[in-house]
Amino acid sequence: MIYLDHAAATPVSERALKAMLPFLETEFFNPSAAYLPAKRVREAFQTAKSEIANFIGAKGNDLVITSGATEANALAFTSVIHIIKAREQVPQKMGKILVLETEHSSVLENAKRYPHELIKVDPTGLIDLADLKRKLTDDVELVSVSLANNELGTIQSLAEISTLLRLEKQRRLAQGITTQLLLHSDASQGLALLDLNVARLGVDLLTLNAAKVSGPKGVGALYVGHGVRLQPLISGGGQELGLRAGTENVAGTVGFAAALSAVKGHSAAARKKYNGLVEILKSELIQAPAPPLFLGHPKHQLANFLPVSFPGLDAERLIYKLEAQEVYVSTGAACAASKGEPSHVLRAIGLSPAEIAGSLRISLGVLNTEANVREAGRLICAAVTAEQERQNS
Amino acid sequence: MKTVFLGMSGGVDSSVSAILLKEQGYKVVGVYMKNWSKDLPGMQCPWAEDLADAKRVATNLDLDFLVFDFEEQYKAKVVDYMLAEFKAGRTPNPDIMCNQEIKFKLFFDEARKRGADFIATGHYAGANNGQLQLAADANKDQTYFLYRISREAVKKTLFPLANFQKPEVKAFAKAHGLANAYKKESMGVCFVGDVGMKDFLREYIDLQPGEIRELETDKVLGAHDGAVFYTLGQRHGLYVGGGLPYYVVKKDLAKNIVYVSKNLNASELWSEELALENIFFRDLSDLPATGQVMVRVRHRAPLVPARFVWTNEQKLTGKIVLSAPLKRPASGQSIVFYSGNQSGDICLGGGVVA
Numbered sequence: 001m002i003y004l005d006h007a008a009a010t011p012v013s014e015r016a017l018k019a020m021l022p023f024l025e026t027e028f029f030n031p032s033a034a035y036l037p038a039k040r041v042r043e044a045f046q047t048a049k050s051e052i053a054n055f056i057g058a059k060g061n062d063l064v065i066t067s068g069a070t071e072a073n074a075l076a077f078t079s080v081i082h083i084i085k086a087r088e089q090v091p092q093k094m095g096k097i098l099v100l101e102t103e104h105s106s107v108l109e110n111a112k113r114y115p116h117e118l119i120k121v122d123p124t125g126l127i128d129l130a131d132l133k134r135k136l137t138d139d140v141e142l143v144s145v146s147l148a149n150n151e152l153g154t155i156q157s158l159a160e161i162s163t164l165l166r167l168e169k170q171r172r173l174a175q176g177i178t179t180q181l182l183l184h185s186d187a188s189q190g191l192a193l194l195d196l197n198v199a200r201l202g203v204d205l206l207t208l209n210a211a212k213v214s215g216p217k218g219v220g221a222l223y224v225g226h227g228v229r230l231q232p233l234i235s236g237g238g239q240e241l242g243l244r245a246g247t248e249n250v251a252g253t254v255g256f257a258a259a260l261s262a263v264k265g266h267s268a269a270a271r272k273k274y275n276g277l278v279e280i281l282k283s284e285l286i287q288a289p290a291p292p293l294f295l296g297h298p299k300h301q302l303a304n305f306l307p308v309s310f311p312g313l314d315a316e317r318l319i320y321k322l323e324a325q326e327v328y329v330s331t332g333a334a335c336a337a338s339k340g341e342p343s344h345v346l347r348a349i350g351l352s353p354a355e356i357a358g359s360l361r362i363s364l365g366v367l368n369t370e371a372n373v374r375e376a377g378r379l380i381c382a383a384v385t386a387e388q389e390r391q392n393s
Numbered sequence: 394m395k396t397v398f399l400g401m402s403g404g405v406d407s408s409v410s411a412i413l414l415k416e417q418g419y420k421v422v423g424v425y426m427k428n429w430s431k432d433l434p435g436m437q438c439p440w441a442e443d444l445a446d447a448k449r450v451a452t453n454l455d456l457d458f459l460v461f462d463f464e465e466q467y468k469a470k471v472v473d474y475m476l477a478e479f480k481a482g483r484t485p486n487p488d489i490m491c492n493q494e495i496k497f498k499l500f501f502d503e504a505r506k507r508g509a510d511f512i513a514t515g516h517y518a519g520a521n522n523g524q525l526q527l528a529a530d531a532n533k534d535q536t537y538f539l540y541r542i543s544r545e546a547v548k549k550t551l552f553p554l555a556n557f558q559k560p561e562v563k564a565f566a567k568a569h570g571l572a573n574a575y576k577k578e579s580m581g582v583c584f585v586g587d588v589g590m591k592d593f594l595r596e597y598i599d600l601q602p603g604e605i606r607e608l609e610t611d612k613v614l615g616a617h618d619g620a621v622f623y624t625l626g627q628r629h630g631l632y633v634g635g636g637l638p639y640y641v642v643k644k645d646l647a648k649n650i651v652y653v654s655k656n657l658n659a660s661e662l663w664s665e666e667l668a669l670e671n672i673f674f675r676d677l678s679d680l681p682a683t684g685q686v687m688v689r690v691r692h693r694a695p696l697v698p699a700r701f702v703w704t705n706e707q708k709l710t711g712k713i714v715l716s717a718p719l720k721r722p723a724s725g726q727s728i729v730f731y732s733g734n735q736s737g738d739i740c741l742g743g744g745v746v747a
Contacts, residue, residue: 316445320452390455 002376004329006212006304006365007150007189012255013214013366019258020216023251031248032237045250048257052221055260056206057197064222064230064243065253069188069209070106071233072222073144075243076184076205077110078231080141095141095179100127102345104150107186111144119145123349124297125154129164136168141180147187147194147201151345151361152296153305155194158185162202182228188212188220190302192263192270204228210252214366215259219252274303277364277373281306284377288384293355295346304365309351310358313387318360321383327376330361396420397551398504399513400496401458403446405566406515406554411454412569413553414513422509423451423458426500428467428491433596450571461503463495470494476597479621482646483725488538497542497550511551518740519555523548525675525740527731529556536740537692540729544675591622603649608642608659620644623651625723626662664721668704668712669728669744677708679732679741686741687731688713690722696731711744722746 012020023041031042050060066072080095099111101118102125117135120128127145136143143165148155162183169181187196188209198206204225211217224230224243236245263270285292285308292308310318315331322329346356360380364373397414401407401423414421425447430440444460451458471490478485496514504512517533519526523544528534542550554562600619607614617623627641642661643652654661667690674680680701687696699713713728722728729743 316448317452317458320449323449324453386455390457 001326001328002372002379003367004327004362004364004376006367007153007361007363008330009217010212010214010365011367012216013259013262015262016215016255016259020251020255023254027250031250032239041250045248045253048250048254049221051257052208052253052260053223055196055264056208056223057199058223061241062223062225064224064240065249066220066222066244067218067249068211068220069104069186069207070110070220072207072209072220073104073106073184073186074110075222075230075233076144076207077114077142078233079180079182079184079205079228080114081231083231096137096139097142097144098132098135098140099144100146100156101348102149102152102154103144103146104186104188107144107146108344115139119143121154121348124300125149125152125345125349126297126300127156127161129160132161132164136165138172138177138179142182142184142205144184144186146189147185147196148190148302148305149296149345150189151343152307152349153189153302153363154297155190155300155302156185157300158183158201158203166202182225191260193267193274193303195267198223198225208256210256210259213259213263215256216252219249219256221256271303274364277368277370278303278306280370281362281364281373281377284374284381288381289388290384292358292360292384295349295351295359302363304363306362306364308360308362309346309355310360310384311352311355312391313358313384315358315360317387318380318383321386322379325379325383327379329376329380330363331359394418394420395510396422396508397511397513398422398424398459398500398507398509400500400515401425401447401451402515403443403450404515405571406517406562407447408450408515408571409557409562409566409569410513410515410553411450411456412565412571414551415454415456417553419511419551421454421456421513422504423447423454423456424500424504425458425460426495427460427462427464428471428495430464433593461500463499466499467491467495476594478725479594480598481725482621482644484624484723485725486538486727489541489727492539493541497539497546501546501549505549509549511549512546513551513553515554516552517554517557517559518552520547520550520552523675526555527738527740528552528554530554530558532693533559535692536731537689537727537729540727540740540743541673542675547675594619594621601649603651605651605653607639608652608654608661609656614639614653617651620646620649620651626720662721663718665715665718666712667715667719667721667728668710668747670710670747672709672711672742672744674730674742675740679739680730681733683733685733686713687733688715688743689729689731690719691726698733701730710747 027041029038029041031038031045046060049063053060053063080097082093084092094114096115097111098117098119099107102121120131122128145156145161165181165183182204184205185203186207189212191213206223208221210219230243232243234245239245239248292310295307295309319329319331342356346359397419399411399414399421411421411423425444430438432438448458471487474490475485475487501512516535517528517530518536518539519528525536525539525547527536598621602616602618603620604613605615605617623641623644625641628638637655639653639655641651642654642659684701686699686701688699689696699715701711701713703711724746726746727743730741732739
């Protein structure tokens, strides 16, 4: 098997798995229980949270552990809900949200619950800052821009965006406008490759996802900056400071922390490794009879991402051909199994229908080596050649 | 090289058909007919998964592959017909209608328009010189569902599985490494996957609870959740409890009463004569002057001899006369005619129980 879809899922690392197992077996106690063994579990959970928080330069209590990035994104958006009569829990007012048009559906679909507008991107997937400025009206309370796009790997300069927002906040204050202005970012992609320090990024809310960094699926976290008020999506036993009820996913959280500890401090080395592998893959792909377009930003792109398009080909057919050789890759095209909706991301960067139909998202990771990446490149070229020949026959 | 447009569902039968046609030297174009894609509460429509399976097989055989979107027509021609029949207290057969209106009409026409010399499907049936023939696998034979397809369509249709037994098809699929060789076959409503008809109807028909009464005594035995759910001869799901099973023998839709009986010999359940409407012959000249045919009263039922008689001059209605009483099919169901010789190997047409 050659796996080229690490942006979709990653295998749980041995370190994470080992860390988790005790909490599925002997240390199964409910962390809310009063007896001593439960206290140990409670402490393990808090320690894991602190480690995850530490990874982004925050404290354990700044995090809410969620069932994944989707829930974290949904929770982040509750920051624009204003409840005046706290006791009645009636939302009185909702601020406006600006989201990037290329965001993951977990951002876009949740934004639809609120007043919102979309910010445009340029053909490389970078945010159109002029468009952001234009749409940054007084009623905007939250701007949500993912750190790296999940289809293109395009990395946004959050520091630049947060600087822009800080200037806007100053302008508002000078005019006596007191509406909040928060920056949220979904950092599900690129956890192992980018600087995630919340202070340097300048974010108020940050979404993390264990599943993309060799942690378990179904575990995510939302960093909540000081002064940000959220409304719980799930009510119950008051866990997570009342922001996320339900018995804590101790094993998952411990696994997430262990997965992060495995990549901590290695991001520069990892970037170098994936840059090399991507170059090898590129050198193979350009040998196809009709070489691909390389998508995304030439420089501000996750090192492990290689989104490409073979215009005029049906990427879904390429996937089936490659799958028969045990090469697994993803498509941004109108994939039948995803019910035929072509990627909104690829449309947003201005690709033609033929370019979208022929697009593959290759994302490298822990399962890749020089040898298997080279082999994958050859097999992709062979599949492309076969499809081109069939079309021409 | 002749071009065949093959209807591919993602299942084992059409996938094996693709390989067979390719081996026979045809240029095969796989086509997925998208007839229904709506999810219903608690049941996910399998179309996307089926389409992906079909496309996967086509791709691995290096076939061109197309999707024909018949959703609108399918709703109008098949689903609406089905719902109207149920609402009228009858028991329709959507598969027969689908073959008549979609697969062997719309698909056929569209394929021919796009240059197909033939169409093909993975049905267990045979075609020879415009005649629809029984499949070699008598247990799987699907001519009952195909009886209303036109001679023109039969002439240009290939049934690659005509001479195959189902176990052979499965073995063939396995030998050719087809990923879907052992895919579970859908047992529910054809277009909504593994969902019972009852669940489907619940979404579309307003149901009125009513009484279940015993035919002989008129005694109320219990309640039903909608008379449309009950089919003549049905013995399940009456919730009347205990003793010998009850059978549905009559429905009074006006009063919303379902009548049942323990008497398997109730005259309502048996018939020596069946009045038919909507009669279809692929070619009227195939009907012997004597009217002697073999008939099948439901899918997989044995062929039995019968005499067919027209009952009006315009040849719109007719009846069959059987040599012995048969358990009566519900109105709306089809009686299918086969050639009068003992093997009954040619499907002539049929009619709908009035």
